[in-house]
Amino acid sequence: MKTENRSTADPPHVLCVNPWIHDFAAFDFWLKPLGLLSIAAMLRDAGIRVSFADCLDRFHPKEDQPVKTARDGRGPFRKTPIRLADALPPLDEPLPRMPNTFSRYGIPPEWFKKDLESLDRPDLILVTSLMTYWATGVAETISVIRSVFPDVPVILGGKYATLCQEHATAHSGANLVVAGHGEPALEEIFRQFTGHGLDSDILNPDDPPFPALDLCTHLSYAPILTARGCPFSCDYCAASFLEPRMVRRSPDRVFAEISHWHHHFGVKNFAFYDDALLVNGPDHAYPLMEKIICADLDLFFHTPNALHIREITPRAADLMFRSGFKTIRLGLESANFSRNRRHDIKVLADEFFRAVSALKAAGFDSRQIGAYLLCGLPEQDLDDVAASMAFVRKAGIQPVLAYYSPIPHTPMWETAVSSAQFDITQHPLLTNNSLFPCVPSQDGIHRISRLKNRLV
Numbered sequence: 001m002k003t004e005n006r007s008t009a010d011p012p013h014v015l016c017v018n019p020w021i022h023d024f025a026a027f028d029f030w031l032k033p034l035g036l037l038s039i040a041a042m043l044r045d046a047g048i049r050v051s052f053a054d055c056l057d058r059f060h061p062k063e064d065q066p067v068k069t070a071r072d073g074r075g076p077f078r079k080t081p082i083r084l085a086d087a088l089p090p091l092d093e094p095l096p097r098m099p100n101t102f103s104r105y106g107i108p109p110e111w112f113k114k115d116l117e118s119l120d121r122p123d124l125i126l127v128t129s130l131m132t133y134w135a136t137g138v139a140e141t142i143s144v145i146r147s148v149f150p151d152v153p154v155i156l157g158g159k160y161a162t163l164c165q166e167h168a169t170a171h172s173g174a175n176l177v178v179a180g181h182g183e184p185a186l187e188e189i190f191r192q193f194t195g196h197g198l199d200s201d202i203l204n205p206d207d208p209p210f211p212a213l214d215l216c217t218h219l220s221y222a223p224i225l226t227a228r229g230c231p232f233s234c235d236y237c238a239a240s241f242l243e244p245r246m247v248r249r250s251p252d253r254v255f256a257e258i259s260h261w262h263h264h265f266g267v268k269n270f271a272f273y274d275d276a277l278l279v280n281g282p283d284h285a286y287p288l289m290e291k292i293i294c295a296d297l298d299l300f301f302h303t304p305n306a307l308h309i310r311e312i313t314p315r316a317a318d319l320m321f322r323s324g325f326k327t328i329r330l331g332l333e334s335a336n337f338s339r340n341r342r343h344d345i346k347v348l349a350d351e352f353f354r355a356v357s358a359l360k361a362a363g364f365d366s367r368q369i370g371a372y373l374l375c376g377l378p379e380q381d382l383d384d385v386a387a388s389m390a391f392v393r394k395a396g397i398q399p400v401l402a403y404y405s406p407i408p409h410t411p412m413w414e415t416a417v418s419s420a421q422f423d424i425t426q427h428p429l430l431t432n433n434s435l436f437p438c439v440p441s442q443d444g445i446h447r448i449s450r451l452k453n454r455l456v
């Protein structure tokens with residue numbers, strides 16, 4: 001938890017909070033609240049005093065256990081088992097399936113409370129949110145905030161706020177729930193809740209300052225976003241609802257940001273948060289990678305969001321290899337290329353093989369390359385998943401199962417609601433991918449677990 005003090009005469013004090021995760025499993029898979037920290041940076045530029053409290057801080061000063069961090073910067077969160085029944089409101093019918101543990105991931109509530117108590121009373125509190133099914137973690141965070149600052153306005157934004165605005169308004173405990181980009185709403189939020197004006201020129205989501213990652217206790221990696229949006233509209237994905245426009249940042253500016261975190265904070269690992277990093281590559285990602293190669297900084301890049309397979313040309317693969325990409329994830333989804341496949345096909349078998357060959361020819365090791373395969377979709381035949389895994393292995397790379405979680409406002413949502421084994425509209429937590437809402441039987445779930453563990 002850090003506070004930034006500026007000398008401007010009595011500027012408002014804003015506390016930004018990254019909430020806990022409640023889930024059956026979670027890991028710091030390069031998870032940083034990029035949007036919240038971008039907003040924090042804009043507010044600082046406007047002379048506002050900004051503090052940050054991070055419920056997911058793996059490097060919290062009170063941490064007394066050894067912090068495990070892999071070479072790529074990722075690592076486990078602290079985990080405290082909690083009772084699912086305490087987090088969820090009573091349901092109309094009992095859940096037919098339940099994985100064994102449900103936990104709070106992040107720092108203990110006592111630490112969070114002490115961190116809040118050590119701060120000057122803020123004038124405004126901004127809370128972010130990520131996965132819709134982490135809704136109860138957001139509500140718990142806000143209830144602790146309320147216990148310390150009962151009369152400070154709490155504003156909630158982020159993905160859960162945007163995708164489940166009605167639910168968040170009714171259940172998060174926030175005074176206001178903002179859907180979509182926070183920047184256009186901030187001027188009015190400040191006027192309404194603090195009486196302080198804000199210069200709207202600095203509130204531009206298309207040209208953000210470097211995010212205020214310096215407010216984090218320690219950076220074992222940094223997130224990088226080179227562009228918002230995605231030119232595709234896959235029916236399971238909310239990207240086109242969340243980011244209807246494609247907006248690209250200049251390669252020079254992105255390179256300056258990477259250099260900044262490396263030179264001033266010693267960051268070596270960077271995770272790209274883009275939905276479509278290589279799309280329009282010759283004008284966008286290629287010049288960025290060329291700059292990285294010229295600077296010879298010996299950095300490591302990861303693409304946990306899938307890359308578009310068609311964009312992996314020999315040139316793209318060569319630039320990625322030489323600029324230091326270490327983790328490559330391809331968005332294959334399925335190796336069922338038949339016309340009657342349920343969701344659209346973005347890539348053909350020979351395009352996939354061409355992309356893998358280009359990556360290998362550039363120098364990538366097969367363990368560095370994984371292909372995401374969607375699993376647990378409505379009416380999905382699990383034989384297809386098994387065949388897709390075999391297909392990916394045959395290409396000499398790793399299959400990576402991505403379990404489907406139904407997301408409101410996506411084209412697949414209604415189908416998911418009607419094929420789910422329980423009423424997923426009752427609470428966002430019921431869309432958690434660990435519950436496999438759209439897999440019809442326990443046998444199916446067991447089969448998925450055997451597939452994951454390479455037992456079949």
Ligand code: B12
Nearest residue numbers: 031032035126128131132157158178181182237238273304
């Ligand atoms: C980058 C990313 C990731 C990163 C991590 C992101 C992070 N922040 O930690 C990685 C690659 C690790 C990841 C992983 C996954 N992801 Co993801 N990811 C994204 C992605 C592409 C961008 C998110 C992002 O950072 N955007 C950029 C920042 C700048 O935006 P932002 O944080 O939203 O902030 C803006 C606003 O929200 C708002 N705002 C934010 N906070 C606040 C606070 C206040 C007070 C206000 C007013 C406003 C405000 O203003 C900000 C600035 O404009 C989105 C899709 C998308 N296009 O949004 C999916 C998305 C969030 N991911 C999704 C999924 C499903 C996953 C996975 C489960 C995939 C899988 N099956 O394995 C995993 C699971 C992660 C886990 N369980 O640990 C889903 C979410 C589904 C859901 N139910 O909520 C999305 C929407 C994609 C999709 N499929 O539709 N993801």
